[in-house]
Amino acid sequence: MSRSTKTNLKQSNNDNPFYDLRKMVFSLNVGTLGLEVVKSGISLCTVMEWEISGSVATLVSVIDGSTSLYLSTGGGIIGGGGHQNVVEASSAFREASEKYLSRMKKDSDFKLPENGHVCFYVVTTDGVYKYDGLEKDMVSQRDEFSQLFFLGQNTITELRKIV
16 A cells, blocks of 8 residues: 655755656556556546646546646645545546547647646547646536546545545
8 A cells, every 4th residue: 555645746856856747647558557458548547737826736547546646836745546535536537537538639748737727638548638628617617527627626635635
């Protein structure tokens, strides 16, 4: 069982690992996860990102239960996969993302969200898909991805309970 940690994620040389962690997430595949062959289009990892007061929050939900929240400021929460409440919320978020794939576009740039936007990325066996929407529309449930947004927020709530 992994141990959860609320950390500043900064390495001893003061480099911020946010961008390397983010890059690693978008390169996940069946082999790197040590999985057997899985069906086409399955979500290996679902990511929700949004800009908060000049920094970016990145929620990562992986098929193996690994769940983390990275902050571009260097902070975050890692090790959520060792807690059943987090795994359940994270799995619901990741599995729900598969229903949205047909409304997402393939992406290879992985740009950070603009101010006021929420981006969802789904890393699948067929590539990475993205959706970019307005946070205010998701919060007010005027965006078709609002349910996914709230499942992501629930995952963050469960992550916060373990620290």
